Structure formats: C-alpha cells, structure tokens
Amino acid sequence: MAVMENSEPILEMRGLTKRFGGLVAVDGVDLSLSRALITAIIGPNGAGKTTIFNMLSGVLRPTAGTIHFRGRRIEGAPPYAIAALGIARTFQNVQLFEGMSVLETVMIGRHTRTRSGLLGAALGLPGSAREERAGRAICIEALEFVGLATRAEDEATSLPFGQQRLVELARATVAQPQVLLLDEPAAGLNTRERTELARLIAGLPQRGITPLLVDHDMDLVMDISNRVSVLNHGRKIAEGPPRQVQSDPGVIEAYLGEEAAAC
Amino acid sequence: MRRLRTRIALIAFGVVLLAAPLLVRQPYHQSILVFIGINALAATGLNLLMGYAGQVSLGHAAFLGIGGYASAVLTVNHGANPWLAMIAGIALTCLVAWIIGIPTLRLHGHYLAIATLGFGMIVYVVFVEWRGLTGGQSGIPGVPELSIAGVSLDTHVRFYYLVWACVYLATIASANIASSRPGRALRAISSSELAAQTAGINTARYKLQVFVLSAGLASLAGSMFVHYINFANPEPFNFSYSIELVVMAVLGGLGNIWGPAVGAGVITTLGQVLQPMGKLLGDLLGRTVSDLDVPAFGLILVLILIFLPRGVTTSLSALAQRRRRPSEAA
Numbered sequence: 001m002a003v004m005e006n007s008e009p010i011l012e013m014r015g016l017t018k019r020f021g022g023l024v025a026v027d028g029v030d031l032s033l034s035r036a037l038i039t040a041i042i043g044p045n046g047a048g049k050t051t052i053f054n055m056l057s058g059v060l061r062p063t064a065g066t067i068h069f070r071g072r073r074i075e076g077a078p079p080y081a082i083a084a085l086g087i088a089r090t091f092q093n094v095q096l097f098e099g100m101s102v103l104e105t106v107m108i109g110r111h112t113r114t115r116s117g118l119l120g121a122a123l124g125l126p127g128s129a130r131e132e133r134a135g136r137a138i139c140i141e142a143l144e145f146v147g148l149a150t151r152a153e154d155e156a157t158s159l160p161f162g163q164q165r166l167v168e169l170a171r172a173t174v175a176q177p178q179v180l181l182l183d184e185p186a187a188g189l190n191t192r193e194r195t196e197l198a199r200l201i202a203g204l205p206q207r208g209i210t211p212l213l214v215d216h217d218m219d220l221v222m223d224i225s226n227r228v229s230v231l232n233h234g235r236k237i238a239e240g241p242p243r244q245v246q247s248d249p250g251v252i253e254a255y256l257g258e259e260a261a262a263c
Numbered sequence: 264m265r266r267l268r269t270r271i272a273l274i275a276f277g278v279v280l281l282a283a284p285l286l287v288r289q290p291y292h293q294s295i296l297v298f299i300g301i302n303a304l305a306a307t308g309l310n311l312l313m314g315y316a317g318q319v320s321l322g323h324a325a326f327l328g329i330g331g332y333a334s335a336v337l338t339v340n341h342g343a344n345p346w347l348a349m350i351a352g353i354a355l356t357c358l359v360a361w362i363i364g365i366p367t368l369r370l371h372g373h374y375l376a377i378a379t380l381g382f383g384m385i386v387y388v389v390f391v392e393w394r395g396l397t398g399g400q401s402g403i404p405g406v407p408e409l410s411i412a413g414v415s416l417d418t419h420v421r422f423y424y425l426v427w428a429c430v431y432l433a434t435i436a437s438a439n440i441a442s443s444r445p446g447r448a449l450r451a452i453s454s455s456e457l458a459a460q461t462a463g464i465n466t467a468r469y470k471l472q473v474f475v476l477s478a479g480l481a482s483l484a485g486s487m488f489v490h491y492i493n494f495a496n497p498e499p500f501n502f503s504y505s506i507e508l509v510v511m512a513v514l515g516g517l518g519n520i521w522g523p524a525v526g527a528g529v530i531t532t533l534g535q536v537l538q539p540m541g542k543l544l545g546d547l548l549g550r551t552v553s554d555l556d557v558p559a560f561g562l563i564l565v566l567i568l569i570f571l572p573r574g575v576t577t578s579l580s581a582l583a584q585r586r587r588r589p590s591e592a593a
C-alpha cells in the first residue's frame with residue numbers, strides 16, 4: 001500500500017481532559033492522526049502522555065472531551081471494544097502473559113480477528129481448527145517480521161527484555177489494527193535494538209497501520225516521526241514536523257527546565 | 264509436537280481406563296474408582312475455572328448439589344426420565360451460575376472466593392431447610408438406577424464406565440480448549456486482565472462463560488453421584504466438599520489437563536484411608552474424632568502451595584523433561 005496523505009484524520013481528540021481529584025493530568029488536548037503518518041507525543045515525565053494512551057485505549061474514561069476514530073465517537077468505550085474496532089496498543093512496562101509461548105502470545109493478538117467460541121473449541125469443531133491453522137500462519141509471519149520466528153516455542157517471559165518488546169509489537173500487528181499506540185517502545189532497549197525497532201515502526205504504515213508513539217527518547221522520535229506534538233503539564237505546547245518542534249523555544253524550556261530541576 | 268504428545272497420552276489414558284475394572288476386582292475398590300471419577304469430573308470443571316481463567320470458586324459443591332437434587336426430585340417425586348432430569352439439572356445449574364456469576368465475577372481474588380463461599384453456604388442451607396422439596400436432613404431416598412438402552416447401570420463396573428467416559432470426554436474437551444482461541448483468552452485473563460482487555464478480550468463475558476461451563480460439569484457429576492448411591496442428602500454438598508474439590512484441582516496441577524484425575528485419585532483414596540484411621544484414633548482416645556480428612560487436606564493444600572505450587576502432575580512432568588533434556592543433547 002502506498003503511503004498517502006489523507007486530510008481526513010483517522011483518530012481525532014478534541015478538548016481531551018482527565019482529572020484525578022484535584023490534579024489535571026491532561027488538560028484540553030486537541031490532537032489528530034493522519035492515516036499512514038507516524039505521529040509522536042513527547043514531553044517530560046508526568047506530562048500526561050500515558051494518560052492520553054489510557055483514554056484512547058479505553059482503560060481510563062476521559063473527564064471531558066471527545067475521541068473520534070474513523071468518524072465514530074469512542075471515548076469511554078470498554079478496552080476490548082476499542083481493540084475490536086481497530087486500535088491496538090503496547091505497554092511501557094511490557095505486558096506478556098505468564099506461561100505462554102511466544103507464538104501463543106502473538107496469537108492472542110488475533111483474538112479480535114477470529115470468532116471461535118468456548119463450546120466450538122471444546123468440541124473440536126472443524127471451523128475452530130481451520131481458524132487456528134490460519135491464525136498460526138499469520139502469527140509466524142509476524143514473528144518473521146520482528147525477527148523472532150526461531151523463538152516461537154520459547155516461553156515469552158523468558159526472552160530478554162528487548163525481544164519481549166518485539167513480541168508485544170508482533171502481537172499488536174497481527175490484530176491488523178488501523179492505529180497502533182506504542183507506549184515508550186524504546187525504553188530499556190540498547191542502541192542496536194533501538195535501531196531495529198525504529199526500522200520496524202517505520203515499516204508499519206506500509207502494513208496499513210498508523211502508529212502513534214509516546215516517548216522520552218528524542219532521537220528515536222525525531223528520526224522516524226512525521227509529526228510531533230509536545231505535552232507539558234497536560235497541555236499541548238507545540239506541534240509540527242520534528243525539526244520545527246525541536247527548535248521551539250517553549251519546548252526547549254520545558255525539557256531544559258526538567259533537566260535543570262533534576263540536577 | 265506438543266499436540267501429538269497429548270494425543271498419545273489421551274489414547275494411553277483411554278486404554279488404562281478400559282482395563283482398570285479388569286484389574287480391580289473388589290467391589291469396594293471398584294466403588295472408590297467410581298467416586299474418583301465423579302470427583303474428577305467436577306474437578307475438571309473447576310480446573311477450567313481456576314487453572315485456565317484464574318478465578319477461584321469455594322462454592323462448587325453447591326453446583327453438584329443443585330444437579331443432584333434436580334435429578335433426585337424430578338425422578339423420585341415426579342417420575343421423570345433420569346437422563347432428562349439430568350439435563351434439566353444441568354440447565355438449572357447453568358442458569359443459577361449465570362445469575363450468580365454476573366455480580367460475583369466482577370470481584371477479584373479474595374472477594375470472589377468469599378462470594379462463592381457465601382453462595383455455597385446459602386445453597387447448603389436451602390438443601391437442609393426446604394424440607395418440602397428436599398426432605399431436609401433425611402434426604403430423598405430411592406433415586407433410581409440409570410440405564411442405557413434397557414441395560415441398568417446397577418453394578419459398580421457398569422457405572423464406572425459411564426462416569427469415566429464422561430471424565431474422558433471432559434478431558435479431551437479441556438485439551439481442546441487449552442490450545443484454542445478461547446483457551447488462550449482465559450489464560451490471558453488469569454495473567455493480566457488489563458492486558459487481555461486491551462488485546463480485545465471481553466474478560467467479563469469469558470469469565471462468565473467458563474464459570475457456567477464449570478458449573479454445568481459439576482452438575483453432571485452431582486447427578487451421577489445421587490444416581491450411584493440412590494440417595495440425595497445435604498451432607499455431601501457442604502462447604503468442606505467445596506474445599507476438597509479445590510484441593511484436588513490444586514494438588515493435581517492447575518491448568519494441567521491431567522491434574523483433575525490425578526488430584527481426584529489422590530484425595531479420594533486418601534479420604535477412604537483416613538476415615539477408618541479417624542475411627543481408630545477415636546476408639547483409642549475414647550471419644551469421637553470426626554473428619555480426620557479435613558485437617559489432612561488442609562495440610563496437603565498448604566504443603567503443595569509451598570513446595571509444588573504448580574501441582575503434582577505439572578511438577579512431575581517438568582522433572583521428567585529435565586531428566587530427558589541432557590540425553591537429548593548428547
């Protein structure tokens with residue numbers, strides 16, 4: 001599929017707000033994603049990035065504001081329904097399942113694209129078996145995409161951290177989501193793993209997946225993103241192409257301010 | 264590879280089940296095999312709930328009781344066909360589990376355990392107090408024998424084959440579920456509900472489904488039980504039986520398809536051994552010592568959780584694999 005600019009946003013947040021008691025974690029954020037472009041949200045710790053992800057994926061209900069996904073309002077819908085509509089996510093602290101092999105973990109990602117139920121599976125109906133075989137093939141292909149096909153039968157939680165992230169990425173891609181939320185995908189990775197990850201993320205739009213990533217890692221974000229939004233204290237303070245954002249005085253102040261405070 | 268091994272093991276299991284009555288000739292021992300089968304059937308359902316989905320039930324005896332009483336009341340008081348009564352019992356039990364499950368499965372961990380425990384106790388009280396229907400403590404005698412195509416299952420061996428055929432089918436169903444979309448969804452739920460939800464799994468629906476399925480299996484076991492002993496009374500369906508089922512599931516190995524049969528085998532046999540020992544101890548001390556099995560099972564549960572948290576079956580097969588590996592490498 002060719003990378004095309006589409007003026008119609010695939011995902012659009014308007015006035016998105018989340019309050020926890022007296023704390024305003026996200027404060028009236030407007031943000032939209034264009035299909036097949038890589039968008040990133042950056043900002044210092046506590047800027048509200050993960051809170052936005054939690055609202056987009058249905059883990060948290062927004063206090064105010066709307067989220068439109070392909071023209072449909074989804075704010076406040078349960079996570080499984082949002083996933084079924086076509087928004088997948090990964091977690092900052094990788095969420096794999098105990099006791100499952102790498103392949104089984106990735107096959108969880110096929111859940112929303114398959115139908116077989118408890119009784120059908122228990123009785124071993126042929127439809128169930130067929131679906132299982134087809135899903136397996138797709139998941140092995142996804143493991144080849146992230147370079148882990150040889151580890152398919154290993155227990156997922158036994159892999160090194162960097163590879164666990166790739167398992168999570170494979171799990172998210174086999175769901176064939178329209179939008180993929182990547183929460184600090186580079187955290188805890190070494191330089192080589194980071195380069196590999198950047199290559200994989202850059203390849204997502206060709207698979208019909210529009211990534212939205214959140215990260216501290218400015219290098220990764222600047223390299224692969226088409227658009228960057230900067231958050232600070234829950235507010236969007238800048239937006240635009242990476243280079244333009246990088247030289248924005250407000251952004252520099254937000255980041256330097258944090259570093260100065262950290263010293 | 265893993266599937267092939269499971270298939271071979273299932274065939275071997277079937278052969279052993281077919282042959283067992285030829286080797287076990289004493290009626291008393293044969294009856295123990297029947298009770299093991301009934302317990303294994305209930306424990307298989309509990310294993311789906313606890314082992315796969317990670318949800319605890321401390322009230323499973325109630326589901327056996329509802330199935331058992333449905334069979335007894337419908338056949339004895341209303342002259343219903345035993346098989347139809349059994350199916351009606353399963354339907355009723357599933358309905359009750361569904362109604363109970365909607366609010367309780369929102370709870371997690373200890374809260375779910377306490378809620379199911381409370382449910383089990385309430386149902387037990389209903390069995391005791393609703394005398395008009397259940398006959399209270401004196402129960403319902405004269406529950407008829409089951410029969411298949413005119414052949415009455417009035418011997419231990421005949422009943423054995425019926426019960427273990429059910430266990431066998433339930434084991435195959437468990438194995439099928441384990442390596443399927445819903446099986447993975449259940450295991451994902453037991454590991455992290457949040458991650459399961461964001462992967463698109465409707466956790467509430469799956470938990471409810473597996474709860475109802477496991478209650479249905481328990482109900483089947485309960486109906487078999489009352490037909491086997493030709494009697495329904497509250498005592499077998501009390502709280503301590505719920506705990507026994509949990510001990511069987513945990514001892515056998517949660518999430519292991521062989522766990523329920525192994526756990527039921529060990530605990531049922533142990534219960535039979537401990538009963539006369541309790542009487543003997545009582546005679547020695549000059550007073551009644553009842554239920555030596557209850558503290559023993561409690562102790563077993565604690566020891567298993569400390570030393571073999573994955574259960575006997577899983578730990579043994581892990582040990583066997585560790586032994587095999589070096590030889591494979593050589």
